[in-house]
Amino acid sequence: MRRLSALGLLLIAPALCALVLGSDPDSKALNTRAPASDPGWANVGTRSETTAIYLGNGWVITAAHVGAGDAVFGGVSYRALPASAIQLGADTKPPRPDLIVFRVEPRPKLPSLRIRPTPPGVGDAVVLVGAGRERGEPITWNGLTGWAWSPQGALRWGTNRVFSTGIEVGVGSVRTPAFAMRFDAGETPYEAQAALGDSGGAVFIRRAGRFELAGVMIAVATYSDQPIATSFFGNLTTAADLSVFRGALTALQRGD
Numbered sequence: 704m705r706r707l708s709a710l711g712l713l714l715i716a717p718a719l720c721a722l723v724l725g726s727d728p729d730s731k732a733l734n735t736r737a738p739a740s741d742p743g744w745a746n747v748g749t750r751s752e753t754t755a756i757y758l759g760n761g762w763v764i765t766a767a768h769v770g771a772g773d774a775v776f777g778g779v780s781y782r783a784l785p786a787s788a789i790q791l792g793a794d795t796k797p798p799r800p801d802l803i804v805f806r807v808e809p810r811p812k813l814p815s816l817r818i819r820p821t822p823p824g825v826g827d828a829v830v831l832v833g834a835g836r837e838r839g840e841p842i843t844w845n846g847l848t849g850w851a852w853s854p855q856g857a858l859r860w861g862t863n864r865v866f867s868t869g870i871e872v873g874v875g876s877v878r879t880p881a882f883a884m885r886f887d888a889g890e891t892p893y894e895a896q897a898a899l900g901d902s903g904g905a906v907f908i909r910r911a912g913r914f915e916l917a918g919v920m921i922a923v924a925t926y927s928d929q930p931i932a933t934s935f936f937g938n939l940t941t942a943a944d945l946s947v948f949r950g951a952l953t954a955l956q957r958g959d
Contacts, residue, residue, distance in 0.1 A: 734859045734893060738830065742907035742914035743816050747832040747858065748776035754834040754858075754904040756919065759815025759956045761806045765903030766921045766943075767791075767877065771805035781807035791948050800879040801872070801921045802943050804955060815956045818949045819915040823882050823908055827865040828891065830907045831884070831940065833920055834858045835900025842933060847926070848888070849935030852898050861895020863940070865908075872941045874922050880947045882918060883939045897923050897940040899932065906942045918942030 737744035746757040755765040755774045763774050763783075771788040774781050787806035792799045823829070836852035837859070843849070863884040872881040884906075886896035897904070897920050906918035924939040945952065 734861060735857055738860055740909075740914075742830045742832070742860075742909070743905065743916065744832060744860065745777055746813050746816055747834075747905045748774050749834045749858065750774045750903060752834075752856065753900055753902050754832075754920070756816070756903065756905050756916065757807075757811050757813050758804070758818075758916075758952060759813070760958055761808065761810040762804050762955045763807055764802065764804045764919060764952070766919060767799075767801045767803040768874070768921075769803070769903045771803060774807055776811050776813065779811070781809065781811060783807050791951060798873075798876055798878040800943060800948075801874065801877040802879065802919060802948065804952070817913060817915040818952050818956075819908060819910065819917040819946050820949055822868055822944055822946050823865045823917050825865055825868060827908050829863050829865060829884060829917070830860055830914070831863060831895050831897070831901075831904060831920065832858070832860045832907070833897060833901030833904030835902075835904070836898040836932075838934075842930075844930060844933070844935065845926070847935040847937065849933055849938075851930075852932040852934070856900045859895075860893070862891040862893045863895055864891060866939065868944075870941070872922055872943075879921055880944045881921065881941050882944055883924070883941045886934060886936050886938045886940070888936050895940075896934045896938050898934060901940075916945060918945055 753769045784806045791802040839851040839853040866885040867883040872879045904920040907914045908917040
């Protein structure tokens with residue numbers, strides 16, 4: 704597994720990140736409700752000012768740096784059971800991955816998500832859902848085009864493609880098997896990049912006609928000295944590869 708290093712990008716702080724969209728701003732309203740081909744919109748909600756995903760059977764997953772706590776799905780708040788929290792990979796030697804699961808009650812009346820059984824492939828189309836900062840004013844820097852982040856956040860979806868797989872994302876003392884998506888102008892209809900608040904958000908990939916949860920957004924990679932609170936084309940969104948943890952996650956969903 705290789706460490707993340709691409710296009711002169713440096714990994715920065717976790718993507719405690721709504722999605723910054725590179726498409727027409729008129730799409731902003733459209734992208735705050737489930738897309739026509741719904742990957743699992745209702746199962747993605749908020750955890751404080753970040754994002755969390757309802758897996759099923761009372762279990763929620765998010766980034767470990769987000770932590771366990773009450774979560775909101777569909778406007779309804781669900782109480783976290785702190786004693787249930789499990790950091791994935793806790794049975795292995797440190798450094799451990801940036802993923803945590805915990806139970807909530809009452810159980811949301813939502814379906815269980817399908818967990819992708821295999822790593823994504825380069826070029827796979829993805830749907831990202833996160834509750835981080837929105838796109839603000841357009842800006843340029845060092846000849847690059849991008850946007851400042853708005854102070855507001857909202858649950859939003861966007862699209863992208865897998866750019867790199869089999870990588871290891873290191874933030875602080877954690878190391879997470881992951882894959883990455885690059886923010887490219889016009890590459891997909893609703894091209895998106897994670898921003899502050901999207902940590903814990905979902906990455907869905909369609910396989911055999913059905914969407915599967917492939918990843919959990921954990922961090923972004925930016926250019927060296929890039930202005931804070933900005934997104935530029937060429938930045939990366941990174942996500943934990945859930946195929947690595949599928950056995951443990953599906954056992955929780957079944958109640959094993």
